[in-house]
Amino acid sequence: MTLKRSLISWIHRRSTNRSKNGERISNTDCKITSYLSIKDITYGYKPHNPVIEHINLLIPKGRFVGLLGPSGSGKSTLVKLITGLYSPWSGSVQYVYTRQHHDQLERDSEKKSLKEQNNNYDTNSSSPDYYYHTFSIKRPNQVIIGYVPQIETVDWNFPVTVKEVVSMGLWDRSGISPFLSKNTVTEIDRILDNLDIHSHEFGKRQIRELSGGQQQRVFLARALIRKPSILVLDEPTSGVDHNTQEKILNILTALSKAGLTIIMTTHDLSGIARRLPWVVCMNKKILAEGSPSEVLTKENLLKTYGLVVKENNDIGAYD
């Protein structure tokens, strides 16, 4: 599948790691692990009336997570806390990067210099040999987040073209002039073509003139053009038909396989939720977490929705 392949190659191309000396190092020289850590967060819109309480989540890099829950369960609020739109009342949202190096030469030279400084330094005490970790902890506003808002919140009458919408993703990287540079236009065309929206045909159209699926992909393009380390989507599959849902899900799965962390909210239990690799059931609190086959049980669904999904995927009252 060309779309899938081009997306994966694009994701791989964007990873460039550099050593302390500024030299380019490949991922084989060091092992990078990063995860999103949500620690005991509580947040609400009115005092003493929290919408979400004591949420704890650990999302490793590359995981494709679906947040499930009924309306008013705090899914969108959690998404806004993850993106840094809101600050939690208590607890923290952190992006933790750990880098495990096994660069022997670098380690040896460090040991040597330490030995010279202190003759009593016992090199054997540092374990494991030739490995060391570096940690960096970042707040949501310090990492690049791709955010796709709920499609219902968009003002479709706003006079912007597809290209103008995608260029918003590069508002801080495309120079001070309001005119788009040649490189920016090429980048926009490339990302739109990757998402199967032919730039020469649709680029100058007003966003309202596109179909639901195309509109959703334009907003996805605006998020991906930032080259995010985490992609957050609020109800990307609501308000679109089945085929469009499939298309969006395929794109997101391809991106996830290429190493992009994806968090999306959905209330669609029957179709979407069962196809996600990892789901989190929440209703004010985290009720269950794991693969859909483990999590989407009658007991968990009753706790989350007060409903269960029957064998034939219809939603019915639990009795």
Add this chain to the structure above:
Amino acid sequence: MDLTILLQPFQYEFFTRAIIVSIVVGGVCGLLGVYIILRGMSYIGHGMAHAVFGGAVVSYIAGFNFYLGATLWGFVSAFLINEIARRDKIKADAAIGVITTAGFAIGIFLISTTRSYTSNFEALLFGNILGITDQDLYVIILVAIMTASFIFFFQKSLLFTLFDKETAKVYGVRIDIVELLFSLVLAIVIIASMNSIGVTLLAAAIVAPAISARMITNNFAKMVISSTIMGVIVSFLGMYSSYFFDSASGSTIVLYGAIAFGFSALYTCLLKIYQTHWHGRIKHSHPHVHANEHKHEHVKKP
């Protein structure tokens, strides 16, 4: 027809000056108008102009420089409107309604208690080309340069904030700063435009070119350019013909603005009728090419 009659107004220095001022004012109001109507705050021009009027009266009575007093007053009003509108509880239009009319009321209150100043403020209310001085000319040119630079350098963050405030915030746009700066620029533009168009009519000069441009295009960049050009043309025609009609410059400019809007609405309406066609029983309207008498080919790009 003798052409000298057409050039007659330009013999007067005051009129040439007024024409230059009105063209610049028209362009600047047209440019800012786009951002105002898309922000859903069409009434802010009207409100701010009224609020600033209060400041103008206070500074006149207290013996301050008009621009200094009015600018300070305008900044405070802009800041207050912005702050109140940011809170979810009260909508922007309500905030504008209270703060700006209160500002205007202070002006009227002071005028009514000190009646000797009345005639001077009539010019501020309805616009008067005779009231335009060399100082006004320099001020408006300076303001135009400042506004154009603000729009140029903040265009990306302004557009992002207008279209999708939430995502803009996630992507690092300082929306509070952008919105506050925009309100301040608007206050300055209103103060600089007051003498030529007048407080009561300024809102139309800001909104009319922008909505006319909105009707004829769906493209943001084209809308900005056409609104600015329309503002310039409307202001020039209004000011120029006010000489022959012997009318108040502000009202003439605004009437031309309304005519421009009428033409845009008519054009859109006629275009819709021209593009209307039937597919069996389904009626719709979009650009298409007539292939022959009974059939047409759809154009890929509407």
